[in-house]
Amino acid sequence: MALIVQKYGGSSVADIDRIKNVAKRVAKYHAQGDQVVVVVSAMKGQTDHLIGLAKELTDIPSEREMDMILATGEQTSIALTAIALHTMGVPAVSLTGAQAGIITDLVHTKAKIRNITPEQVHELLDAGNVVIVAGFQGQTPDGHITTLGRGGSDLTAIALAAATNADLCQIYTDVDGVYTTDPRITDQAQKLEEISYDEMLELASSGAKVMQSRSVEFAKNHGVVFEVRSSLNDNPGTIVKEETKSMEDVVIRGVSLDKNQAKITLVNVPDKPGVAATIFKAISDAAINVDMIVQNISHGDGNKSTDMSFTVGKADLAKAKSIIDGLHSGIQFGEALADEDIGMLSIVGVGMKNHTGVATKMFATLSSEGVNIEMISTSEIKISVVVRLEDGERAVKAVHAAFLEE
Amino acid sequence: MALIVQKYGGSSVADIDRIKNVAKRVAKYHAQGDQVVVVVSAMKGQTDHLIGLAKELTDIPSEREMDMILATGEQTSIALTAIALHTMGVPAVSLTGAQAGIITDLVHTKAKIRNITPEQVHELLDAGNVVIVAGFQGQTPDGHITTLGRGGSDLTAIALAAATNADLCQIYTDVDGVYTTDPRITDQAQKLEEISYDEMLELASSGAKVMQSRSVEFAKNHGVVFEVRSSLNDNPGTIVKEETKSMEDVVIRGVSLDKNQAKITLVNVPDKPGVAATIFKAISDAAINVDMIVQNISHGDGNKSTDMSFTVGKADLAKAKSIIDGLHSGIQFGEALADEDIGMLSIVGVGMKNHTGVATKMFATLSSEGVNIEMISTSEIKISVVVRLEDGERAVKAVHAAFLEE
Numbered sequence: 142m143a144l145i146v147q148k149y150g151g152s153s154v155a156d157i158d159r160i161k162n163v164a165k166r167v168a169k170y171h172a173q174g175d176q177v178v179v180v181v182s183a184m185k186g187q188t189d190h191l192i193g194l195a196k197e198l199t200d201i202p203s204e205r206e207m208d209m210i211l212a213t214g215e216q217t218s219i220a221l222t223a224i225a226l227h228t229m230g231v232p233a234v235s236l237t238g239a240q241a242g243i244i245t246d247l248v249h250t251k252a253k254i255r256n257i258t259p260e261q262v263h264e265l266l267d268a269g270n271v272v273i274v275a276g277f278q279g280q281t282p283d284g285h286i287t288t289l290g291r292g293g294s295d296l297t298a299i300a301l302a303a304a305t306n307a308d309l310c311q312i313y314t315d316v317d318g319v320y321t322t323d324p325r326i327t328d329q330a331q332k333l334e335e336i337s338y339d340e341m342l343e344l345a346s347s348g349a350k351v352m353q354s355r356s357v358e359f360a361k362n363h364g365v366v367f368e369v370r371s372s373l374n375d376n377p378g379t380i381v382k383e384e385t386k387s388m389e390d391v392v393i394r395g396v397s398l399d400k401n402q403a404k405i406t407l408v409n410v411p412d413k414p415g416v417a418a419t420i421f422k423a424i425s426d427a428a429i430n431v432d433m434i435v436q437n438i439s440h441g442d443g444n445k446s447t448d449m450s451f452t453v454g455k456a457d458l459a460k461a462k463s464i465i466d467g468l469h470s471g472i473q474f475g476e477a478l479a480d481e482d483i484g485m486l487s488i489v490g491v492g493m494k495n496h497t498g499v500a501t502k503m504f505a506t507l508s509s510e511g512v513n514i515e516m517i518s519t520s521e522i523k524i525s526v527v528v529r530l531e532d533g534e535r536a537v538k539a540v541h542a543a544f545l546e547e
Numbered sequence: 548m549a550l551i552v553q554k555y556g557g558s559s560v561a562d563i564d565r566i567k568n569v570a571k572r573v574a575k576y577h578a579q580g581d582q583v584v585v586v587v588s589a590m591k592g593q594t595d596h597l598i599g600l601a602k603e604l605t606d607i608p609s610e611r612e613m614d615m616i617l618a619t620g621e622q623t624s625i626a627l628t629a630i631a632l633h634t635m636g637v638p639a640v641s642l643t644g645a646q647a648g649i650i651t652d653l654v655h656t657k658a659k660i661r662n663i664t665p666e667q668v669h670e671l672l673d674a675g676n677v678v679i680v681a682g683f684q685g686q687t688p689d690g691h692i693t694t695l696g697r698g699g700s701d702l703t704a705i706a707l708a709a710a711t712n713a714d715l716c717q718i719y720t721d722v723d724g725v726y727t728t729d730p731r732i733t734d735q736a737q738k739l740e741e742i743s744y745d746e747m748l749e750l751a752s753s754g755a756k757v758m759q760s761r762s763v764e765f766a767k768n769h770g771v772v773f774e775v776r777s778s779l780n781d782n783p784g785t786i787v788k789e790e791t792k793s794m795e796d797v798v799i800r801g802v803s804l805d806k807n808q809a810k811i812t813l814v815n816v817p818d819k820p821g822v823a824a825t826i827f828k829a830i831s832d833a834a835i836n837v838d839m840i841v842q843n844i845s846h847g848d849g850n851k852s853t854d855m856s857f858t859v860g861k862a863d864l865a866k867a868k869s870i871i872d873g874l875h876s877g878i879q880f881g882e883a884l885a886d887e888d889i890g891m892l893s894i895v896g897v898g899m900k901n902h903t904g905v906a907t908k909m910f911a912t913l914s915s916e917g918v919n920i921e922m923i924s925t926s927e928i929k930i931s932v933v934v935r936l937e938d939g940e941r942a943v944k945a946v947h948a949a950f951l952e953e
Contacts, residue, residue: 194627206629209625213623217616224608
């Protein structure tokens with residue numbers, strides 16, 4: 142008998158038929174004698190509908206009141222899931238985030254989980270029930286309803302798995318697991334049996350959107366092993382866990398392509414102390430996230446100058462460009478160029494730490510494919526390059542073939 | 548500065564425009580310096596939508612889980628109402644029933660309010676906020692979400708008015724108040740300035756569905772004076788309060804017609820002790836509510852027998868008839884006749900206690916109108932008669948003219 146936490150996203154509970162399918166799967170584990178905690182999201186489309194209602198009133202509704210509204214989405218789906226289980230003869234009880242003992246900080250719409258007191262969850266499980274918990278939500282110590290922001294239901298599941306010392310945490314999605322690369326780019330993509338937290342984090346930050354980084358980080362910090370798998374079949378998924386020795390035998394775990402980055406290049410920036418600090422303080426003050434920064438070495442003799450490039454999310458490009466333009470008279474650079482037509486290709490693997498020549502092989506592969514590299518950035522387990530957007534998928538295929546196919 | 552509790556029903560918050568209208572009205576009182584607690588129902592249609600979702604799974608969903616689902620309806624409308632007030636610059640905070648301190652018993656879908664601890668409501672009011680409370684819901688001492696059943700939002704408002712010692716409790720509806728009779732039957736119907744709790748209760752039980760009896764009873768038991776008025780205009784409504792001496796000067800407060808009653812007549816019932824007890828125990832065991840019972844005196848000489856008639860709600864008629872038919876061999880009555888085509892006309896007034904000849908005048912009026920009376924029942928402040936359904940409205944007009952015009 143195991144204690145299993147299962148999480149189902151909005152598309153898995155999008156309508157009554159899908160809710161029945163979730164219930165069938167849960168019932169199977171319950172029939173085996175497992176204790177099952179089920180975390181569900183709001184029915185797909187429901188959150189947008191609720192946001193739409195509020196937006197009819199104002200573009201900037203109170204975040205506290207938005208949490209009050211949004212929490213109803215999961216409250217509806219947990220009760221429907223419980224009822225679906227009842228119709229199969231399985232005892233089940235739904236709990237809101239607050240009822241499940243999920244206490245958060247006071248930051249409405251993107252609250253952090255502070256702690257979980259799962260006494261009621263355990264009591265209900267011990268009485269033979271499946272316990273259905275509303276994902277994405279909690280309450281402050283004062284009893285205000287909060288929501289956890291993007292990827293919040295994954296976080297609820299992983300945090301509940303940690304708090305209840307679950308034997309297994311399963312994150313059900315509409316894909317079979319984590320792949321060596323996006324299967325839509327190459328049919329040579331293979332599902333991974335396992336991946337380390339750090340590899341998963343680097344892949345997520347490089348555009349492979351299976352899960353939000355914060356949930357993976359939470360799992361890493363609390364040692365929660367979890368499985369990403371499909372709610373559409375019974376195939377085993379991908380286990381995400383702490384790095385093991387054997388994982389390092391594989392040089393590269395996966396290849397990702399982020400098409401949502403854009404590049405800003407400042408030409409002829411005076412090469413003086415404090416210039417980079419001025420630029421990136423202004424950008425970060427505007428809450429814009431910068432991923433990659435590259436500065437070439439100075440050239441010329443007299444007044445030394447340099448070129449500086451950095452990447453931001455496409456959605457932030459216009460804002461970032463206008464901030465940079467505002468610095469023009471102060472910093473006296475030549476000009477600022479914005480470029481949306483880039484792709485950021487990354488290879489990720491803990492094995493990189495013990496293997497040499499990985500970067501060389503990657504660059505050689507891209508070169509023989511005729512793909513020009515515009516920027517390079519490396520970390521201990523990741524190498525990222527910026528290429529032309531139109532070269533992106535071809536570059537992924539070539540790199541995937543070089544590292545991950547026979 | 549007064550503390551005012553206002554209640555708005557589902558049609559008053561049916562869409563965003565109506566919610567804005569509610570907010571405007573609330574803002575006006577707030578601008579006057581009043582402390583305002585607003586109780587709102589779910590947006591019209593929302594409750595049916597949620598029930599429909601559950602019914603796709605089963606005809607008899609768990610009542611606990613139905614409460615979980617239904618409570619989301621009010622949770623959405625309170626937050627939208629708060630946001631609407633924010634857009635007008637009025638500070639407002641929404642609270643679920645649980646957050647407002649409304650504690651109920653454990654009877655899901657028709658819970659009774661046990662007590663209210665309104666500390667948070669007072670704190671928020673004292674900080675200058677309008678407080679928006681979800682009607683129709685509460686929680687058990689163990690933290691399970693409950694709903695209060697039909698008319699539950701009225702009950703929330705009246706109970707909150709009692710718990711907070713409010714100066715005024717306003718129940719906003721889509722009618723201007725309580726009328727001497729249904730204005731759709733006669734344009735001579737007049738809005739009442741005031742009415743006693745007991746008269747309101749007798750009218751409610753006689754088919755005038757402005758409010759459910761339980762809310763009026765709660766108000767009576769806790770001495771909450773409230774006003775029934777329209778959310779569509781600024782007309783003063785009807786004050787409902789304890790009977791005063793001056794109220795007795797008016798003989799008849801109102802005339803009601805209940806078209807939802809049906810009659811069952813048992814012909815040739817043996818006139819022996821215990822027969823009525825057997826019949827009405829069987830009916831009440833089936834949770835069927837009997838309103839009026841009439842038994843004629845015995846006729847014949849040898850084996851004495853009698854006719855017995857009683858009324859039940861139309862929805863219960865088939866069930867009641869089959870129960871009675873099941874008693875046939877035991878009790879040995881002649882036959883049981885079911886009749887749906889009746890109307891129950893009632894006149895109500897505390898003044899009746901001090902005025903004689905009221906019944907005589909009523910019967911004479913009906914007689915001169917050619918309306919046959921099939922059953923009669925009286926209480927201290929009410930006289931009810933059963934007539935043919937097709938005579939009902941004509942009878943109301945005649946009685947209303949005799950007692951309430953000129």
